[in-house]
Amino acid sequence: MKTRILIFSLLVMAFFGLSVSAVMAQDGLSFCYVIHSDPAGSFWNVATAGAQAAAAQVGADLTAVGSLDPVQQAQFIEDCIAQGVDGLAVSLANPDALRDAVGHAVEAGIPVVTLNSGVDVFRELGAITHVGQTEFVAGQGSGLRFNDMGVSHVLCVIHEEGNIGLEQRCDGVADSFSGTVDRFNVASTGVNDLAGTTSTIQDKLTADSSIDAIITLNPDVGVAARDAIAAAGSSQVLATFDLSPTILQAIVDGQVAFAIDQQQYLQGYLPIIFLNLYNVNANTVGGGLPVLTGPGFVDASNAASVIALSAAGTR
Amino acid sequence: MNEPIIQLKHISKQFGTVIALRGISTEIYAGEVTCLLGDNGAGKSTLIKILSGFHRPTEGEYLFQGKPTSFASPREALAAGIATVYQDLAMVPLMSIWRNFFLGSEPEIGRGPFRRYDIAFAKRTVKEELGKMGIFIRDPEQPVGTMSGGERQSLAIARAVYHGAKVLILDEPTAALGVKQAGVVLKYVVQAKARGLGVIFISHNPHHAFVVGDRFVILRRGRIYGAWHKEGLDRDVLVRAMSGSEELDALKHELDEFARRDVQK
Amino acid sequence: MLAKTDDDRRISVGLFRKVVASPEIGALVGAAVVFVFFSLISPDVFPNIVGLSRVLDPAATLGIMAVAVGLLMIGGEFDLSSGVMTGTTGLLVGLLAVHAGINLWVAIVTSFAFAMLVGFVNGYMVVKTKLPSFIITLATFFVFRGVNVGVTRLVTNQVRVAGIDTIPGFELARTLFDTEFQFAGATFRTSLIWWIVIALIASWILLRTKVGSWIFAVGGNPDAARASGVPVKAVKIGLFMTTAGAAWLVGMMTAFRLRSALSSQGVGQEFVFIIAAVIGGCRLTGGYGSVIGASIGAMIFGITRVGITFAGWDTDWFFSFLGIMLLVAVLLNTYTQKKAAEVHTPKAPPEPEPARSHPETPS
Numbered sequence: 050m051k052t053r054i055l056i057f058s059l060l061v062m063a064f065f066g067l068s069v070s071a072v073m074a075q076d077g078l079s080f081c082y083v084i085h086s087d088p089a090g091s092f093w094n095v096a097t098a099g100a101q102a103a104a105a106q107v108g109a110d111l112t113a114v115g116s117l118d119p120v121q122q123a124q125f126i127e128d129c130i131a132q133g134v135d136g137l138a139v140s141l142a143n144p145d146a147l148r149d150a151v152g153h154a155v156e157a158g159i160p161v162v163t164l165n166s167g168v169d170v171f172r173e174l175g176a177i178t179h180v181g182q183t184e185f186v187a188g189q190g191s192g193l194r195f196n197d198m199g200v201s202h203v204l205c206v207i208h209e210e211g212n213i214g215l216e217q218r219c220d221g222v223a224d225s226f227s228g229t230v231d232r233f234n235v236a237s238t239g240v241n242d243l244a245g246t247t248s249t250i251q252d253k254l255t256a257d258s259s260i261d262a263i264i265t266l267n268p269d270v271g272v273a274a275r276d277a278i279a280a281a282g283s284s285q286v287l288a289t290f291d292l293s294p295t296i297l298q299a300i301v302d303g304q305v306a307f308a309i310d311q312q313q314y315l316q317g318y319l320p321i322i323f324l325n326l327y328n329v330n331a332n333t334v335g336g337g338l339p340v341l342t343g344p345g346f347v348d349a350s351n352a353a354s355v356i357a358l359s360a361a362g363t364r
Numbered sequence: 365m366n367e368p369i370i371q372l373k374h375i376s377k378q379f380g381t382v383i384a385l386r387g388i389s390t391e392i393y394a395g396e397v398t399c400l401l402g403d404n405g406a407g408k409s410t411l412i413k414i415l416s417g418f419h420r421p422t423e424g425e426y427l428f429q430g431k432p433t434s435f436a437s438p439r440e441a442l443a444a445g446i447a448t449v450y451q452d453l454a455m456v457p458l459m460s461i462w463r464n465f466f467l468g469s470e471p472e473i474g475r476g477p478f479r480r481y482d483i484a485f486a487k488r489t490v491k492e493e494l495g496k497m498g499i500f501i502r503d504p505e506q507p508v509g510t511m512s513g514g515e516r517q518s519l520a521i522a523r524a525v526y527h528g529a530k531v532l533i534l535d536e537p538t539a540a541l542g543v544k545q546a547g548v549v550l551k552y553v554v555q556a557k558a559r560g561l562g563v564i565f566i567s568h569n570p571h572h573a574f575v576v577g578d579r580f581v582i583l584r585r586g587r588i589y590g591a592w593h594k595e596g597l598d599r600d601v602l603v604r605a606m607s608g609s610e611e612l613d614a615l616k617h618e619l620d621e622f623a624r625r626d627v628q629k
Numbered sequence: 630m631l632a633k634t635d636d637d638r639r640i641s642v643g644l645f646r647k648v649v650a651s652p653e654i655g656a657l658v659g660a661a662v663v664f665v666f667f668s669l670i671s672p673d674v675f676p677n678i679v680g681l682s683r684v685l686d687p688a689a690t691l692g693i694m695a696v697a698v699g700l701l702m703i704g705g706e707f708d709l710s711s712g713v714m715t716g717t718t719g720l721l722v723g724l725l726a727v728h729a730g731i732n733l734w735v736a737i738v739t740s741f742a743f744a745m746l747v748g749f750v751n752g753y754m755v756v757k758t759k760l761p762s763f764i765i766t767l768a769t770f771f772v773f774r775g776v777n778v779g780v781t782r783l784v785t786n787q788v789r790v791a792g793i794d795t796i797p798g799f800e801l802a803r804t805l806f807d808t809e810f811q812f813a814g815a816t817f818r819t820s821l822i823w824w825i826v827i828a829l830i831a832s833w834i835l836l837r838t839k840v841g842s843w844i845f846a847v848g849g850n851p852d853a854a855r856a857s858g859v860p861v862k863a864v865k866i867g868l869f870m871t872t873a874g875a876a877w878l879v880g881m882m883t884a885f886r887l888r889s890a891l892s893s894q895g896v897g898q899e900f901v902f903i904i905a906a907v908i909g910g911c912r913l914t915g916g917y918g919s920v921i922g923a924s925i926g927a928m929i930f931g932i933t934r935v936g937i938t939f940a941g942w943d944t945d946w947f948f949s950f951l952g953i954m955l956l957v958a959v960l961l962n963t964y965t966q967k968k969a970a971e972v973h974t975p976k977a978p979p980e981p982e983p984a985r986s987h988p989e990t991p992s
Contacts, residue, residue, distance in 0.1 A: 112941045118894075119887055121934075124687050127816075128938045131679045145791050146887035210778055210893035211788045234778070236893070439858050454856035456849035458916040463842045468857035470839035480837045 077108040078136070078328055080321055081129035084115035085122055085142035085166065085212070090240065091269050091293050092313060096165070098362050099317030100138065107325040109135075117209070119146035126150035129159075136160045136324030138317075141167025141174075142212050148174065160327045162320035165313070166214045168339050177327060178335030180319045182311040182343035184214045188221020190344050191264055191288055191309055192230075198306065200262040200286050201228035206250065208270045210236040215266050218290060222264060231260075235270070243273045250277035254285065262286040268293035268308070275304050292347060294359045300352040310355075311343030314363050367430055369394045369531060369562045370415070375424035377410050384410040385586045388424070392531060397553060397563040399573035401602075402583035408566050411583070412533055415564065416448040417441030429530075445530035449520040449537060457509030461501055464508050465490040465523050493526050494519065497552050514545030521552045531562045538572050550576050570602045652910035653922030655961035659908065659954065660929050667936030675939050682815035683939075688931030689820035690879045692924045694898070695905035696824075696831045697875035699923030702906050703835070704868045705848035705915025706755060706762040709899045710747070710769035711876050716894030717773045718744050718880030720781055723790030723890040733798040741877050747773075748873025752866030762869075774896055781892040794888040807882035820882050824924070827875070831920040844868065849916025904951075905930055908958035929954060 104111035238245030271289030368391035417435030725736035909926030911918030
């Protein structure tokens, strides 16, 4: 009896599997999109939506995967190579770690476009182009805005360990800002425990009253910082990297001064389009230079128009 | 008469202000079963723990094979040949019979890095040794946890005998057993004695003790209440002495009841 | 099923029942089911040598850890610092070789000695304090999680140690620990060879040496083991050191593969190791299990991860799938353990004296 149930459920699973694979197995091209994070995060789901929209437009299969663990990210890339995909879009947050895997893709004749992180190494690794913003420049732009606002002590909140891009943003802020920039590590709670991150930031604000501005590097952490400021009863100037519906509303409400928008939808969308063009028309975009998607700034002057698009998951 | 294998002279043990044992003097002889009887709290456990090296006496002399001895640990006592089979059994229930039988003294073959457990020997030996005591096991791979309580006690006794014990201390081996299984264990106690071991049989059941014992020592409140040889001893005397009161006759009825319930404990 | 022999106290047991009784069988069935499942979904890319090579890549390092953690669990203990130690050992090599300019091999050996020390301290604290190893090693985990970030940032001003591939001797070290090689038309990694060798040696020690018996005993009933003269403390400390040693090996593999060491490396992996061991039939409370089973548990992980990627599914579902796998594996293990007991304890024995563990009560 038990054996029969087991066999039956196996058959059901197999049937389900076959029908899924039948849907997946189209004759078009297949691309891999491998990022250094969970594809469902509030930043990355917009980029992933862009990649999926592009794949749908050109009629290609898309495998969208990601992991914070560089070993796993390298293994995902190797998996894609083994599958014989027609193109690889990859974010290079840890270029050293992915050097070999990306090298294997290039050796196997798979066109590679890097996205989001990796602007310094994409050429060396043999990628066609890079789609993203340069983190240092984006950081510099924010530093200049802080100067205009007349603040003197900025807290740069780092929410992830081992992401070189986040460090570069803070470096950029420190480079152009005329006052003090302190780094504040909240990676122990990060985006996985935003309540914890909120209270950690609140404690920091209570402990150091000289801080008059905060910049967060992720929109969820931006919201956490907004709540922390409210809870601490203080009035720091808040800015954040990247958008989310909540952040946009907070800009409209005057709780957040500005957001640095890198238009990550494009970071998912464009690489797939570029890879498709490379395959069907032998085009290369960028001419050896990165394709920049940012920084753009969203503040009270333009937030309202972006809100509707953000709610749709494309901004 | 031959020399006692263990001799205790005026042994006392104090835990802080509590006096657990006072002036215990007795002898254990090879090839005899010495029964240590007494109610709960009489000092039986403390006395075994001194004999097996867990505790050292506060006062008095402990002679093993005629020499004054002071064991630092149960392992030392075990190495000297004093094996204790505890009530809660030194067995690993999830492990096979043969692994349990040789636990801590595994037979090995091979050299250097290829030195390994002689499993074939272990399985064969455990079957033989148990066979000698009349236990036929179905499969030496059987986990000990699947054996009955009596079988486990018997296995523990067989293990101690095989590993060269000179003195075997059995802590309430029949306490948790039914009548039938207790009978099986008592049989192995007699066999261990026949092999020339000095057996110390701890019990608070005078009926079980009377069947196997050669000498009887009754402890009450940390002192020796009395000691008897089997010859000419009436079981009732023992029962009475153990219950330890002259008012016994008046309570005889209830005490019989008590003794029966005691079996279940 | 159970045939009576001439001696009616002995019962011969069918081969099928004996196979069912082994701890790894649940994992083996699980691995087969998952493999067939994903083979049906991706028939073109999954069930072939290339697909296998992909499965073995993540399975190898996980498998090495699962073997060590499995032994430790059979010995009745946990090590929550095993994940973070794979990061600490790699960072230490990077910091010593890249930033302190110490010879790479000296750095590697120093890192090993350090891992041994951490393993010893873990074990020593567990046997001395008699606190649950869960708590002791959780403390170790937090300490090193902080040290990894703190020291790395202090020395490098970053959160990783880069440039390990610029040190003289890197290529040789990489060849030793984790490089690629071609076999039967697919690319495999040397970590696979390490895994196979370690699993075989560990299994031999567990099943064929006295130390193996001691490991089962200290996990199954430490008091009994002590009373039988087993050096319980030494065995437990040795098991913690073995786990730390395995973490060192995987740390080396990761650092040389990635040419860098990340301060967050390995955080959270400790539960994956434990899960692989549990899927492989290791009892959470100790005293029972198999390192081959733990290795198969690691294989299930590899099959699932690669299978989902090949199927083009959303990896969002990976953990849900894993949860179901874990549950099924544990249920299967419980079921087989019950069957295992039945092999030895027939329900209707021919003897009037049934083998029961509870005492009979006289009438």
